[in-house]
Amino acid sequence: MMVNNAAFILSLQNETKNPMSTELRLHGQINKQIEYFATAAGCRTAHHHFFQAVDQNLRFFAPGSEIILSPTGIQQTGTGGTFCEYMFGVDQPVSDLSKEGIFNRLILLGAGYNQTGQLEINEQNHSEQSYKDVFLKGHAINNYFFFISGLKQPTHRQIQEKILRCLGRILKRTANLNRRDDSNLAELLLAQLPENCTIYLVRLSQTNHHHFQKEFQTLYYRNRSISKNTHAALQGLADNLGLDPYQQERICVDVMYQHRDNYQIIDDYKKVLVECYQQGDINRQQHARLTRLKALAMRNEIPSSLLEALDKKLKAQVKSTAQEPEYTAIARDILHDLLLRQGISHKDTIQLLFAKQQARRNHDHSFEKLLLETGQLFDEQIRDGAQLSLLEDFSTIITLFDRYDSTSTNISQIAFMESYCPTEELLQNLLTSRQEFNNLVRGLFDKLFFVDIIHNHYLGRFGRQKLVCLRKGLEEVAAGIVTVKRLAAELKVIDAREKLYGIVLNHAKDHIRTRYSRYNTHSEQDELYAELNDELLIRGIINKPLDPQLFQTVIHDIKKEALYLRQLLPEIIANNNIALRHDFFANSGLDHFYIEELEREYFTLNQLSLEHLRKLRAGAI
Template sequence: MNTELRLHGRINDSIEYYATAAGKRLLHHHFYQISEQQLRLFSPGNELTLSNDGIKQVGNGGTFCEYMFGVDQPLADLTKGGILNRLTLHGASYNEDGRLELGKQNSNQSSYSQLFFEGHAVFNYAFFVDGISGSNHPQKQEQILRLLGRRLKRLPHLNQRDDSELATELLKVLPEQATLYLVRLINIRNKRYQQQFQKLYYQHRQIPDEQFSELQVLANDLGIDRYQQERIRVDVMYRHRDNYRIIDEYRRTLIQCYRQGYLEPEQHAQLTRLKTLSVRNKIPSPLFLTLDDQLKIPARQLADEPEYMSTTRQILQKIFQPYRSGSGVDSIDMEQLLFAKQQAQRNRDHGFEQLLLETGKECDEAIRDGAPLSLLENFSYIITFFDRYDSSLNMLSQMAFMENFRLTDKILRSLLGNQQAFNSLSRNLFGRLFFDDILGNGYLGRFGRRKLDCLERGLNETSAGQLTLEELENRLKQLDAEERLYNTVLHNAKERIRNRYSRYETDSEQQQLFNELSDELLVRGIISDLLDPGLFRNVIHDIKKEAIYLHSLLPEIISSQDRHLREDFLSNSGLDRFYVEELEREYFTHNQIDLDHLSRLRSESA
């Protein structure tokens, strides 16, 4: 039987606390002292004090919290499976060999701002244990680490747990005579910002500018600095149900590569697939960039430097020769650099960006030592085109892979300006850099392909004065409307077939289904006239192909491991590859087949 003492209160307008003392014995004493200035919990040799200035701890124990996504983690935690939480013990530190050492320091003191900066932005726990064995402080901490360490670092959904449930969970592994003192601290201001951002993000996925401005006003009123705002936003975005599964799969693949020390081609294909899928699912790119920065994976070491890297190195050296006739970076050089950047991104080669950083640093040092400013102008010329490249690729990828992409006049003007800038270097360079590359992506769906074709023709016609940007915008919006209607009809047709056991094999059955869907969509205001029969026929055709794949081809592919049959279907069926892969995942889950087998099937087919 467990007994508990629970206290709840506020230290000030920013900090709220829940204090729990719990043990297994019927007869044990809880010691606390509370006043307007502070809360003090204590037992022989241990003390935890909350005051207006911060938190002070003496004795054993320490703090723990849930890791926020994207924060710096020790590599030992980042690369181990199942590590979800951060644990710090008084006197504990890592030596030069990366091994944990427990020293004699038995106290710690920090301000609340420091606690919520180094730990979680909203929830943090402090604790100590009375009745733990050990003749000195390091021995007691070692005992706590042995008993609680693994469980504390791996407890899922820590922030959603009730304190009584958490205390009961930890008491299971503590000695019979032990009493656990646990304090949960909540930053009220950060929590309010977190809840408001979560509400807006879950509602919109891409928060409208006006509402984001209101969110910024709230953050200013609450006194939340930009770093904490960013931490909270990234963590909320990661935990969205449509995001974390993809992000975690990406992280697992990166960790596997990090452990082996290099990137295999099939792993590269898997990471590329997940990044492309993230664009379709509107997953913010910073979630991936954070992991890329934390786990930089080199490609397999080659005897010779890749040609695109040696070319880049040679061209960049030209900007340090400002006095020679014809020196500097010309249009041909710039075109080579752009394709080198494209190749480096395909290969996930971080050496390319590192080379740019080194060149920029070398420029700064040369100018400091008296080199002319034309040196900086040459380097800025390169960086400007690289920024145009990143901007164009981001906008075109979103348009190609993301449903309901918010196309604006500003985006079209930006793309038109970038097209003119790239094509001034070389004929149709914009098309060769972007359209050829994205159109060759196997994950590009039929509507994404149509939108890209329409955009490419439209930009060329606009440049020639044959089309206005407004007319091009209307063309693309019409395609977007067609895509939304197709997906709506497909979803509703499948729901009606699944839930009402409707048939769709014969002409009469299809006509009945057509009439029902048309009436339903008219009533809901999704369409204003009779449903397009051609669109309906395409939907039924795709549903039939999906059924053939799930009931005939996929079981055969799994049993025979015929990856060529799978790839042949994906290439020739016309179905969206992302959609088919989601069907595969549901099939594997429903039939309790190991998802690792599906990952291998995809990677080896790529």
Template sequence: MHQEIRLHGHLDNTIEYYATAASYNLRQSYFYEQNGASLRFFSPGNELLLSPEGLEHRGNGGTFCEYMFGVDQPLSDMAKAEVRNRLVLFGATYRNRHELVFTDHTDGQLSYDRIFLDGHAVCNYFFFLSGSVSGRLSQQQQEIVRLLGKQLKRSPHVGHGDDSELIGELIGLIGHRSTLYLVKLIHKRHKAYQEAFAELYFASKAIEDADFNQLKRLAAGLGIDRYQQERIRIDVMYRHPDNRRIVDEYKNILIDCNRRGHIGAADNARLTRLKTLSVRKKIPSALFYTLDEMLRDDRLLHPDEKEDYLSETRQILEGILLQDAQIDAGITNEDMVKLLEAKKTACENRDHGFEQLLLETGKICDERIRDGADLSLLESFSHIITYFDRYDSVSTHINRLAFMEGMRLSEETIRSLLGNRNAFEQLEKGLFDRLFFAGILGNAYLGRYGRKKVELLRLGLAAIADGSLTIRQLLEQEEEIAVEEQLYQRLLDQVKDRIRNLYSRYNTRAEQEALRRELSEEFGNKGIWQGEIPKKLFRDVLLNIKKEAIYLHSLLPQIISGRNLALREDFLENSGLDRFHVEELEREYCEQNRIDPEVLNNLRRGLNSEVRP
């Protein structure tokens, strides 16, 4: 059994430390010394010095921490699900971005701000060894990588902050005559903010305005800058189990595209499916935007898929800059329509090259205005930004209505949509429907209630505009659909539960009617629904449960074993079941039957794949 000596303390009101020496034969009782406000940890040839100004290191060893979501990391690490941690060896550098080179220049110093910026915002480890490595420092570092590198990159105990378990993993790798020295630094202020945000977010997967204001006050009081706040929030949101599965799948598709050097139509379809699902699951778009920034390169798009709309956008944006030379190149309605359609295409492709063009143009406008250019230049650019803001607002409201269960519109939202509709229609008649409804109504993942709500909104806004409907009437109609949607989902859950636990048969009319009356009474007692449950809705629930059973027990096994994509698509098109729901059933089926989920993923992409139990 190995032995450990551990020292715990606080450098100041920001930095907390845990220092451990571990060995199978720990003869030394002391491995540190304190000189005023500084603390030194040492072994022959190695030392770490913690002072109020920062950390100094000499000798072998390095630093490691758990990867935070969204940090810059090698593609090779991102592609390996088992790699969890960032590892940096002192004196090591990359040559040609891929070849790791070790040097003897391992001495250095780091400020605490730099440690918690380059590494993890809350917890970072430093370490060195004695006994098990020898020779030049470069040789010692190479040996450390050989001994500990694989485990340090993969250990789950780094993220959990479990020093005893971590040391237990490592100590057996370094030999009986060796000693491991481990120093953990914790940023107490960042940790307090992380815990406060996690408690609020995990409670409901959302942060209310009042709670967010409370977090802002906490961050201000703790002196945490905005960038670190954002890093912490994104990392916490990613770690919610409901978010992680979908975000990881999105990440894996982008990694695969990076390796192939191209994003194909099938890849884009899968990425769009996941983004759509994220709206339904209330997954923050910031998680996907972060991955797009890291992994989605414009070069991955085929030139034919991006050049037309980006080239046209560039020409229009460059055109407004000609005003500086007294050339009448203002934005026409036709130009604005082209820009909006380009923005729509860029959003569908998750192409941030479009946004980059806009940022570059804005920067040039600011510089020219600063140098005395006519203010009409700023007016033209502001005109574009105003319409893009309108686009983002409308797109957000309609997507939420379409894909989030229980989403309800307010009178204020309807008025905003009407105002934006009028602005788009003034540019070109029919533009509003073309930008916001044509695509979404053709989305295969739009469920039946989402479709009802979106179609009603499309027709209702037009009717309000021509005076044949009022805002109040549209809200009432949307509310009826939302109530029916909620009732349908509760019925589906309850009927499945009753059939599974209480009823062996439910095919006869009498059995079905008895179940409907029973649930009507139960829902009435609970205040869920007053009166009898509508017969048509109840029959729809029973019919859909039968369709699910047929798919799971008869069709899906055939689809998987025969890799029959056509049979799957035929069922999806003709069953009336929501595609989201069917894919959840498929995922559960694969988990229960220990089938590799990549089999279905490949099937959806039209690829052949062996069934691997």
């Protein structure tokens, strides 16, 4: 079945490199969903025959080792093991996640960790897996199995230890494993082994998963988001391909992580978490960096699930040396008192909401753990005879917290995400939330959701305009002065202005950089304005002449940017002048995120230490 569909290739390697070196490759299908790619590379006399078809099975073999592909699964005996890329957000061991440069999962036959966490290898030299388990426990699309012949150690354990010494580091740290050609990979691994060794690689590929990955990647990379209609189409494709929800989710999360605009921020976030994990707590500077990266992730429309996956793995493992925060202590006392009396007062509910606000502001997952522990305690109390009203009161609190989370998320998206325009339905939900919170005490909604964020120095000019519009608009809708439809339209106007500003800024900078346009004098600005106006009209980006005021705003911002990069930033770096940097941030009117991206580009272009930049941002120099 498999051999009939196979393609066999014999490739003689560069004879000046190794006159006895050859490579044999076999490719075929196990079934409609799974392909195999087998490679044998090394001494040609050792593997001139390396496969055999037996009934419905395909066997790859060398003295003492074999891999058997059956219609339902894979069996492996002898040396070697299996490896694959880690998929983002799946069960990657903390020991690997907390190390720099670990990209891949490696499992050797007979290898495992003892009770003290030390790696041990025993004489176990056989394993069996179904194909479902291969792609569930390993990578969803590509998984490698391998064995080695030609090693002269007397026991299985010693051979595996030799393989680990020779190949362990490179197998764990080879980046972009799924993008590497199997032939090059075999050559890379063979170069690490003693002479006269032969390496046998078998890659299994799940074609349905691969098809879904490519389709999702194409659609997501187009706009870095998935619309409702696109999501429905993808769900239909997943159903047709037979993908279970877990595989579908892990493929989507991994694709989103791999996007160039996502992984840099996520990896920076991971590095900070690794520092925290290694030292055992989170200090004030690290907390500030995590908060900034969280806000930057939201601004760049990076799915929160990507950072939450890291939080669960690393942040949850950190044992803070600090005392329990006051807001958590207050919440614990209120919830404990709820056990002793019936009902909860408005005052206690409001205190819990502000405690929730503090926990969310600090990204404190221990607060959620407190709620989980309290819920379990209440269940035990009710089981032992406590009144059911206890559970009802707790459910009311949890429902209010859920409303807080969704409201806070929606308002943050409006404030920090560029080109984000809320629907009328979302605005109506915010209006309902406003009523719910203000029923507890007048003005509570504003204090919970606007007072903090309006003073956030990472809030950009258009985000601030949207917040002011939203804040006033919700009040006017509640008073019957305007409609939700009118509020949505006003926010769309700001959104359109934000998009146009970005377009004009990018085109103006491109003209200045590539066409040597000048912009200092009025005549030079008039010439640049005419060029931009004509270009944007011809390309259909605008349908009426460019607003002169918007153009002047862009020119002023470009001048500020040039001043910072050419004069102020070099002085700040040379003299560690933190005060000058803070003064520019406070008075330039440029968005903080934008300035920080300019700084990163400047440091990268001039090959300066990014650690120095981190210290500048932390004010630690």
